[in-house]
Amino acid sequence: xxxxxxxxxxxxxxxxxxNPETMDIDLLSSEQxxxxxxxxxxxxxxxxxxVIPEIALAVDAITNAFxxxxxxxxxxxxxxxxxxxxxxxxxxxxxxxxxxxxxxIIAGGNDxxxxxKEGAEDDPKLGEQDLIAQHLTPQDVVVGIAASGRTPYVIxxxxxxxxxxxTTVALSCNPESDIANIAQIAxxxxxxxxxxxxxxxxxSGTAQKLVLNMLTTAxxxxxxxxxxxxMVDVKATNAKLIARxxxxxxQATDCNNTEAKAVLKQTDYDVKLAILMILTGLNKVAAKEQxxxxxxxxxxxxxxxxxxx
Numbered sequence: 001x002x003x004x005x006x007x008x009x010x011x012x013x014x015x016x017x018x019n020p021e022t023m024d025i026d027l028l029s030s031e032q033x034x035x036x037x038x039x040x041x042x043x044x045x046x047x048x049x050x051v052i053p054e055i056a057l058a059v060d061a062i063t064n065a066f067x068x069x070x071x072x073x074x075x076x077x078x079x080x081x082x083x084x085x086x087x088x089x090x091x092x093x094x095x096x097x098x099x100x101x102x103x104x105i106i107a108g109g110n111d112x113x114x115x116x117k118e119g120a121e122d123d124p125k126l127g128e129q130d131l132i133a134q135h136l137t138p139q140d141v142v143v144g145i146a147a148s149g150r151t152p153y154v155i156x157x158x159x160x161x162x163x164x165x166x167t168t169v170a171l172s173c174n175p176e177s178d179i180a181n182i183a184q185i186a187x188x189x190x191x192x193x194x195x196x197x198x199x200x201x202x203x204s205g206t207a208q209k210l211v212l213n214m215l216t217t218a219x220x221x222x223x224x225x226x227x228x229x230x231m232v233d234v235k236a237t238n239a240k241l242i243a244r245x246x247x248x249x250x251q252a253t254d255c256n257n258t259e260a261k262a263v264l265k266q267t268d269y270d271v272k273l274a275i276l277m278i279l280t281g282l283n284k285v286a287a288k289e290q291x292x293x294x295x296x297x298x299x300x301x302x303x304x305x306x307x308x309x
Contacts, residue, residue: 015147015173015200019193037202040195044206047189048214054187055214061167061185062141062219066101070139072216074104075130075157077121079201080145080171080208081106082113087212093241095220096233102216105130107153124156131157131164138165143215145208146170147200149177149188158182171211173204187211224297227252227275232298236269245271253278272298 022036048055062072074084085104091097107126108117120126131142142161144154149172158179161168170183173191180186189211191203220226225233230252236245249260252275259278266284267273276287279302287301294300 013148013150013174014190014192015194015204016198017193018197019195022195025195037195040192040203041206044189044191044203045210047191048207048210051187051189051211054185055211055218057185058141058143058169058187058215059218059222061169062215063222065139065141065167066219066223068139070137070141071100072102072219073131073134073136073140073142074102074145074212075127075142075154076105076145077107077112077151077153078116079205080147080151080154081108083205083208083212084143084145085113087209087216091216091220093235093237094231094233095216095225096235097220103134105134105157107151121151121153124152124159127153127155127157128160131160136161136164136166140166141169142166143169143171143212144179144183145172145212146177146179147173147204147208149174149179151179154179155182171208173200173207224295224300227272227298227302232272232275234271236264236271242269245269249274249278272296276301 025033025036028036065072074088076084085106088102088104091102092099106112108120111117112120142157144158146154149170155178158168158170159182162182168183169185169187170177170179171187172179173189175188175190177188180188189207191207194200194202194204196202230248232248234241234245234248236242245264246257246260248271249255249264250257255278263274263277272291273284273287276282276291276298277284280287282290290301290304291298294304
């Protein structure tokens with residue numbers, strides 16, 4: 001794309017406009033700048049609320065993909081790519097998933113997480129190549145993330161994903177964006193111009209983070225990785241997470257600290273199993289079989305057994 005064409009494209013984007021409410025931001029005190037930014041940030045959840053139906057479509061697609069052995073792949077450049085990698089990296093400790101169940105891909109590779117490689121976003125072939133390297137299948141879901149909605153790297157990836165038969169989702173902060181028109185599901189929370197013109201790591205980045213939180217969290221809940229609102233598939237891999245696992249067992253069963261720790265040791269810190277054993281009185285083997293019969297849904301497993309006296 002020529003420089004003139006790029007200038008014209010940017011001029012059409014909502015996220016690149018000048019915000020009339022922050023034109024004097026360079027004259028304000030620190031507290032006044034923060035107040036103005038906070039006022040702008042308050043608009044973000046409202047914008048996300050308007051696209052919940054589209055987010056729900058994506059969650060259903062992701063849940064179905066997981067049930068078929070498929071994966072969720074996030075892909076983006078710059079801030080958008082980093083947010084995808086962040087969300088993917090938090091799934092294994094939070095939900096006990098395998099590392100390759102949710103994958104974050106950033107233009108320019110892992111080094112781009114820490115040092116900007118802005119030129120990497122300009123080549124659509126790189127997006128395609130990064131998905132080829134992941135051996136994309138029709139069972140997978142690819143979420144292309146780009147605040148502008150026009151990043152060539154993301155466009156190339158989504159076009160390739162469509163060719164393979166994977167489900168494609170576009171997440172941008174501009175309506176009727178290029179990636180929204182390519183993907184099967186388009187999520188476009190419109191947060192308006194940034195407090196600092198064009199700095200889409202601000203409201204746009206916040207909106208993307210909120211949506212990514214929703215995509216993985218809701219999908220994992222649909223898979224049975226919560227009991228009530230407790231993270232019962234958390235992996236107790238360090239002191240803090242062992243304490244959290246103990247607290248979750250105590251909250252779910254109203255047992256004391258001593259009992260929670262004792263049962264967790266029996267289950268090798270399998271929180272679901274410990275809760276089921278305490279609530280039903282089943283031994284470890286029977287509890288594990290019961291969970292398997294209920295496809296790992298703890299609430300269903302508990303409800304199918306009489307509560308222990």
